[in-house]
Amino acid sequence: MIHSPYIRKPASVQSVMLAVLLALLPGVTAYVMQVAAVVVVNLLIATVTALVAEALILTLRKRPIAPALSDLSAVVTAWLVVLCFPPILPWWVTVLGVLIAIVAVKHLYGGLGQNPFNPAMVAYCAMIVAFPSLMSQWPPAGQIDFQTQLDLVLGGARQLDAITGATALDAMRTGLRTSGASVDSVLQQSGTFGAVGGRGWEWLALGYLAGGLFMLARRIITWHMPVAFIATLAVVSGIFWLAEPARFAPPLFHLASGGAMLAAFFIVTDPVSGATTPRGKLIFAAGVAVIAYLIRVFGAFPEGIAFAVLLMNLCVPLIDMKTQPAVFGHRGSRP
Amino acid sequence: MIARLFNFHGGIKPDSHKNASAAPPIAAAPLPPRLTIPLRQSVRSVARCLVAPGQRVLKGERIGAGEGPLGTDVHASTSGTVVGLAPCAMAHASxxxxxxxxxxxxxxxxWIERRAFDHRAVPREAALRYLSACGIVGMGGAGFPTHIKLGNGRGIETLIINGAECEPWITCDDRLMRERAAEILSGAAILHELIGARRTLVGIEDNKPEAIRAMREAAAGFPGLVDIVAIPTRYPAGGEKQLIRVLTGIEIAHGKLGTEFGVQCFNVGTAQAVHRAIHHGEPLVSRVVTLTGNVRRPGNYEVLVGTPVETLLALAAPKPDTDRYLMGGPMMGITISDLSVPIGKTSNCIIAASAALFPPPPPELPCIRCGACARACPADLQPFELYWFSRAKNVGKAQEYHLFDCIECGSCAFVCPSHIPLVDYFRFSKSEIWARERELKASDxxxxxxxxxxxxxEREKEEKAAKLAAKAAETRAKLSGSATPTDAATGDDPKKALIAAALARARQQVAVEPRNTDTPHAGVPGASPGIASRREQPDLHDSDATS
Structure with missing residues (x-):
């Protein structure tokens, strides 16, 4: 027998995931226009890999395949993997990354809704540890033609140094650490930088920001995570920058570079592996921002968001437990 | 008069579907061929039957006497003949x-002879007794007896009349307020006096402008009595606790009563019933019921308590593709499994359901912890956490996360993108906890x-041992006292001495016996001190057996 309520809002996991994919489109468009059109090929490879992998693992797990494939969650994971990987990777690195995300991180932990870690971030960490050089080949914006990009992805000969440059974060790090230059001189030296972040790449940040605002408007995400992430990153980098402007890059640089905007709206906001209470979300996103900044500035990797997210994923059960909101009637709010 | 409205967290805005049934005025439902009047008309209390088959009764005649403090009397809804006493299905999910x-x-x-009751001429308790004798219970929800909710006449500052009617489809309170506003306010005035309130507020959702207008017009006839407050339309604003929160800012936790916070809430229908009882001497024998949903003629009807649902349905002309009927609203109502179920004092709405109007829920998908349920929960719970705990049958943890503060309003399940029947999980966990508590109590x-x-x-053993020891000592003392003369008379005959001692013992036992009747061994008296002491020393037996 069916019980109340007998009516439901026309919402579904599929519509949520579709909204996330739509929200990624401005960022993807900026990617294609400004950096590397081959990202579309990567998205296609990743999508197919994700769906095939999901179908296979569901068969092994003896679970119904159709509802899981049609919920589009695997596609979202695949796209996020692609968007945090360098675009000119050989195709098999993308495939491997997606397999790790879908098979190991998602399904070995029980499938949709069960994974304690962010699949795309585990894939990124695994790949950067396994293939550090491949995972560091970021093309300078708009300098390689599409045919070359395609050759690189589909297995052409690789002449690494000739075609890849340093990312903005990498150039800043190397400049500050090895040559001992000041922030300003680093920014002027290299053609890597644009107005605020990496040249060309900063448009992606803008695209992700636009998509994030769309998700906020559609109530796919709440304001807590993006606001806490952006504010914390700005405040922490601002403190260092104010203390020593020559040695530390300004907040806007940190926000516009690397995966900051992608992370603020699409990575830390992953509901499955993130904190869920309003206060918990603030703590979680702020924690990611702090750790990411520390890794960027003092750590061994130019970009630290992936590690930061995984470290904070570890803390989620504790954060959620300690930040349960007061229940109606239990906060003693007599007016 | 009211300075500001307060907000409650969460809530949802489902399509109201109220217009169709709210349009026509309330019509009287025709007399059914039979009335089945359950003797259980208020919570936790079944009235004692006062009539026998064959007896003729008048409309409003008492047929059941309320028992216990929560009891209210039950009355015949029309005149006729009692043809039997029979079990009938209750309008309950079970x-x-x-x-x-x-x-x-x-x-x-x-009708029976009806006489107005002057509640001002009698002590307050008598007025409450009168309301209980008129069978007045809360008509908005659980049917809690009104005379209990009126409290002790002290400490309740705010009286709230609930005309919010937040559930979709239901319009009986809306129509009642449009058509009988003066009666509702007259009842509110009586409740106001009985409860000793300082102010009375009527909360009506702002999607009922006609009702608000009618109530405001009628309020002019009761100067200074009430404040008619339009509240934002957001389900479940008509939940008692949510309405109290919206109007006063007071939050009443689960398990607490409004009276503890100086506020009490009654449904508009209850207020009207109080008016009919006091000013017209009419016990509660009918109520307004909305017939709506997949029907050709939706509307509201004045229905006698005890009218079987099946005889009502023809009034609304359900369409052929109707596949089931709901009682109550679509958010918290129940599916009627047996259409012979009678209309009770709390039955506010019958909805004809079809697959088109109420499609079966899509298949349940895994929870993605999106938190939509937590944003919708009017009790500020984290329903998805409760869901994980319930799924794992970790009901203790669910309880720790305030499972029992869940009012089962269904907002969480309404918004869930994974279509998880969250409320069902919570009902399961609650019943599991109740079952465990019952078991625990039983085992305790x-x-x-x-x-x-x-x-x-142990105590009896000790008492008996002490008694026997005393007796033995007494006997020995007696024997040693009488032995010398006996010896002197009979010479040195040990046999005779033994016989004498045995006789003495027998006499002793006859005298002692009545005092022994409270022991489990009362049926086997006559144990000699020796036997008794051996019986009381099982250790000796053991050591004998082992040696």
Whole structure:
């Protein structure tokens, strides 16, 4: 027998995931226009890999395949993997990354809704540890033609140094650490930088920001995570920058570079592996921002968001437990 | 008068579907061929039957006497003949049976003698007793007896009349307010006096402008009595706790009563019933019921308590593709499994459901912890956490996360993108906890019984041992006292001495016996001190056996 309520809002996991994919489109468009059109090929490879992998693992797990494939969650994971990987990777690195995300991180932990870690971030960490050089080949914006990009992805000969440059974060790090230059001189030296972040790449940040605002408007995400992430990153980098402007890059640089905007709206906001209470979300996103900044500035990797997210994923059960909101009637709010 | 409105967290805005049934005025439902009036008309209390088959009753005649403090009387809804006492299905999700009086109407609808009751001329307690005798219970929800909710006449500052009617489809309170606003306010005035309130607020959702207008017009006839407040339309604003929060800012936790916070809430229908009882001497025998949903003629009807649902349905002309009927609203109502179920004092709405209007829920998908449920929960719970705990049957943890503060309003399940029937999980966990508590209580009682039995046996053993020791000492003293003369008379005959001692013992036992009747061994008296002492020393037996 069916019980109340007998009516439901026309919402579904599929519509949520579709909204996330739509929200990624401005960022993807900026990617294609400004950096590397081959990202579309990567998205296609990743999508197919994700769906095939999901179908296979569901068969092994003896679970119904159709509802899981049609919920589009695997596609979202695949796209996020692609968007945090360098675009000119050989195709098999993308495939491997997606397999790790879908098979190991998602399904070995029980499938949709069960994974304690962010699949795309585990894939990124695994790949950067396994293939550090491949995972560091970021093309300078708009300098390689599409045919070359395609050759690189589909297995052409690789002449690494000739075609890849340093990312903005990498150039800043190397400049500050090895040559001992000041922030300003680093920014002027290299053609890597644009107005605020990496040249060309900063448009992606803008695209992700636009998509994030769309998700906020559609109530796919709440304001807590993006606001806490952006504010914390700005405040922490601002403190260092104010203390020593020559040695530390300004907040806007940190926000516009690397995966900051992608992370603020699409990575830390992953509901499955993130904190869920309003206060918990603030703590979680702020924690990611702090750790990411520390890794960027003092750590061994130019970009630290992936590690930061995984470290904070570890803390989620504790954060959620300690930040349960007061229940109606239990906060003693007599007016 | 009211300075500001307060907000409650969460809530949802489902399509209201109220217009169709709210348009036509309330019509009287025709007399059914039979009335089945359950003797259970208020929570936790079944009235004692006062009539016998064959007896003629008048409309409003008492047929059941309320028992216990929560009891309210039950009345015949029309004149006719009692044809039987039979179990009937209750209007409850369980469809459990309850005893009902079956009345065959005589068509005259002849009232008992009705006399207005002057509640000001009698002590307050007498007025409350009168309301209980008129069978007045809360008509908005659980049917809690009104005379209990009126409290002790002290400390309740704010009286709230609930005209919010937040559930979709239902319009009986809306129509009642449009058509009988003066009666509602007259009832509110009586409740106001009885409860000793300082202010009375009527909360109406702002999607009922006609009702608000009618109530405001009627309020002019009761100067200074009430404040008619339009509140934002957001389900479940009509939940008692949510309405109290919206109007006063006070939050009443689960398990607490409004009276503890100086506020009490009554449904508009209850207020009207109080008016009919006090000013017209009419006990509660009918109510307004909305018939709506997949029907050709939606509307509201004045329906006699005890009218079977099936005889009502024809009034609304359900469409052929109707596949089931709901009682109550679509958010918290129940599916009626047996259409012979009678309309009770809390039955506010019958909805004809079809697959088109109420499509079966899509398949349940895994929870993605999106938190939509937490954003919708008016009790500020984290429903998805409760869901994980319930799924894992970790009901203790669910309880720790305030499972029992869940009011089962269904907002969480309404918004869930994974279509998880969250409320069902919570109902399961609650019943699981209740079952465990019952078991625990039973095992506690068994343990206590067992421990007391051991204690009692131990005590009796000690008492008996002490008694026997005293007796033995007494006997020895007697023997040694009488032995010398006996010896002197009979010479050195040990046999005679033994016989004499045995006789003495027998006499002793006859005298002692009545005092022994409270022991478990009362049936086997006559144990000699020796035997008794051996019996009381099982250790000796053991050592004998082993040696």
């Amino acid at each position: 469809s459990l049976d309850t005893l009902a009086v079956v009345i065959e109407p005589d068509g005259k609808d002849e 009682q068994a343990r206590e019984r067992f421990e007391f039995r051991n204690y009692r046996q």
